[in-house]
Amino acid sequence: MISPWAVLAGGAAAAGLALLIAELRPAPPDLGQALERLHRxxxxxxxxxxxxxxxxxxxxxxxxxxxxxxxxxxxxxxxxxxxxxxxxxxxxxxxxxxxxxxxxxxxxxxxxxxxxxxxxxxxxxxxxxxxxxxxxxxxxxxxxxEARTEYLHGIAAYLELVALERAADHGPAEAMRRAAAVGRGTVFRRIRDALERAATDRQPPWDGLEALAAELGLTALQDVADIMRLSGTDGAAVYDTLRARSKGLRDELLAAELAEAGTTSEQMVAPGAALTLLMTVLIVYPALYQMLHAF
Known part of the structure; x- marks a missing residue:
């Protein structure tokens, strides 16, 4: 006969596992929080x-x-x-x-x-x-x-898009909004939210990017805000500056990926050496055993 305590313990374990799975499952987006981002x-x-x-x-x-x-x-x-x-x-x-x-x-x-x-x-x-x-x-x-790397890739693409919009003779604010409307990822969504929030508060769009950069701690996004502020206030031509900053950011990301790949390769040396040693022992052991027990 099964003990009732065992049944109770199994039910408690199943309830805890169900609660953990429900917590780890991605939740649907909250409309209230999405609207709140536009006004805070x-x-x-x-x-x-x-x-x-x-x-x-x-x-x-x-x-x-x-x-x-x-x-x-x-x-x-x-x-x-x-x-x-x-x-x-x-x-x-x-x-x-x-x-x-x-x-x-x-x-x-x-x-x-x-x-x-x-x-x-x-x-x-x-x-x-x-x-x-x-x-x-x-x-x-x-x-x-991982999210920071994704943001930096998105910012590099955003820099290129803003440069193309400026080359098409759009104004600084319009170029920032049109470039942000192209992407569909998390990075572009956050940038669009920041620009819409700045427009709602009657602030320049680069102020919205600066606030987002301070929230996320991303200097690359701060660079975008500084470059576009220079273009908006002084009328400076920033096409080459935007392309250069995008290229520099991509080079930094490539260098980081190469360094990570080198570290991973170095970490694989020890398992490879151990596997080689194990295979050598498996090959040599039968012959060595026969030699020692032949006489």
């Missing part, structure tokens, strides 16, 4: 707790923003499009899983008849909770590095 300053944080339609874990994360020791990677979160409240909710969730998991496994072992010391799951739970608290930081930084 880029550097301002969203007041997540004030939204009545937020999910419960977002509200919990928003309440934990003021905790001592909660260091928020604001620019990295802005790059990947994640709110500080959702980031704190992830930290709390992973820490809770790390804290509860050893106790759950210890209870399962106790039901199965394998008793464990009480101190072992307690100490292990504290260690896993600390690791779970720090794990979202590493995940966010890794995703932010």
């Amino acid at each position: 300053a880029p550097a301002d944080r969203r007041e997540e707790a004030a939204d009545a339609e937020e999910r419960w874990y977002d509200r919990l994360g928003a309440r934990s923003l003021g905790w001592a020791g909660a260091r928020l990677p604001t620019r990295s979160l802005a790059l990947i499009g994640r709110t500080p409240a959702r980031f704190m909710a992830h930290k709390l969730l992973f820490a809770l899983i790390g804290l509860v998991l050893p106790a759950y496994l210890s209870a399962m072992a106790e039901i199965a008849g394998f008793g464990l010391p009480v101190a072992l799951p307690a100490l292990l739970g504290l260690g896993l909770a600390a690791g779970g608290w720090l794990l979202p930081d590493a995940i966010v930084q890794s995703e932010a590095r």
Whole structure:
């Protein structure tokens, strides 16, 4: 007969797994947040707790923003499009899983008849909770590095498009808007949002790009704003400047990719050498065994 405690534990594990999958599944876009981006300053944080339609874990994360020791990677979160409240909710969730998991496994072992010391799951739970608290930081930084590379590629393309629009004799502001309307990726969407926000606030479009560059921490986007400000205020011809900055940015990205490829190749040396040594041992061992046991 199956123990009811085992059934209860299995149901709790299944519920936790379902909750984790629901959390990791991409959520549909929020129309309210999309409209909010048109009427807020880029550097301002969203007041997540004030939204009545937020999910419960977002509200919990928003309440934990003021905790001592909660260091928020604001620019990295802005790059990947994640709110500080959702980031704190992830930290709390992973820490809770790390804290509860050893106790759950210890209870399962106790039901199965394998008793464990009480101190072992307690100490292990504290260690896993600390690791779970720090794990979202590493995940966010890794995703932010990939997003930063994507943004730089998009900015290089945007520079080329703005240069072509200026060569077609469009004004600086019109060239920036027309170039941003061409792309369909995340980078161009954020640029369009920044330009629309600046137009709504009756500001020059390069001020919107400058605010977006400060929010994301991208100097390349700041360079675009500075170049177009020079063209808009002084009437300077910036076609060659835009093309040169785009070429320089592409060269930087190519150099970074080559360096990463070289590092990856160096990391493959040790596994290749170990595989070669293993194959050599497998080939030599039978012959060596026959030689030693021939007499």
